[in-house]
Amino acid sequence: MKLSKLFLSILLATVSSVPFSAPISAQDQMQLAKQSNSDLVASDKQLNVLYGKVTKKYASNKNFITKLRQAEQAWIQYRDQHVDSVYPEANKNPDLYGSAFSMCQSALFGILTEQRITDLKNLLNASLPKDNNASSAYSKSEDVINNLYKQAVNTPHPDEPSFSVKFREAQQSWVLFHNLDAEAFATLAPVQDHNIVRYSRLHALDELRIKSLNEWVKGIPEGDVCTGSRKVAD
Numbered sequence: 001m002k003l004s005k006l007f008l009s010i011l012l013a014t015v016s017s018v019p020f021s022a023p024i025s026a027q028d029q030m031q032l033a034k035q036s037n038s039d040l041v042a043s044d045k046q047l048n049v050l051y052g053k054v055t056k057k058y059a060s061n062k063n064f065i066t067k068l069r070q071a072e073q074a075w076i077q078y079r080d081q082h083v084d085s086v087y088p089e090a091n092k093n094p095d096l097y098g099s100a101f102s103m104c105q106s107a108l109f110g111i112l113t114e115q116r117i118t119d120l121k122n123l124l125n126a127s128l129p130k131d132n133n134a135s136s137a138y139s140k141s142e143d144v145i146n147n148l149y150k151q152a153v154n155t156p157h158p159d160e161p162s163f164s165v166k167f168r169e170a171q172q173s174w175v176l177f178h179n180l181d182a183e184a185f186a187t188l189a190p191v192q193d194h195n196i197v198r199y200s201r202l203h204a205l206d207e208l209r210i211k212s213l214n215e216w217v218k219g220i221p222e223g224d225v226c227t228g229s230r231k232v233a234d
Helices: 005-015 026-057 062-086 101-124 134-153 163-187 191-217
Strands: none
Touching (some): 062 163, 134 163, 134 191
8 A cells, every 4th residue: 555654654653663562542543543544535536537547548448348347346345355354343343453443444445445556557558467377377376375265264263253254255256356357457458368468467366365365374474553353473
């Protein structure tokens, strides 16, 4: 996520200057949450503007527009369910995730939004992934994802009873988005490059998902106040 300079400076000054177990002052916490939400609103606005530009540029390509709309709807569902899987008890017990929850939730939405902004910029500029080895790389990355997913979903979460259900839903949504988005990218490619672009996009999305799944399996750095359901690295 592209954090504003103000948000970044406050975050570094408050979070990194106190022990992991020490609370951040209520005033600083409110300011962090407010800035995080403000950054998210700005990213959402940029995302919507870019989506409009992409659909306008390729308006005559009905097949692409149809696939892009399907992919975008799937991405929105995945985004929401992914955040739910990180904070599965948020609706029932937000206090479980500490005083930084509001800031952390907005920041996570922002990270995903920034990733999608990059995707739309690539589509707008017709910057399509093209790796001649993508098919074999994709086959390997799919095996890695399946293995990591099984490890993550089977990890006990006694304080988060809805974790496994929400994690499965998020993974199913990601698979749908992953497939639809690869088709959208491939539709813009010349016919002879369709499969190369499709597999290249599939593999690129796999790499991002592997990084995400590793946060449950291998953990995130100690000291991160936005852990949620993810484990802290040993």
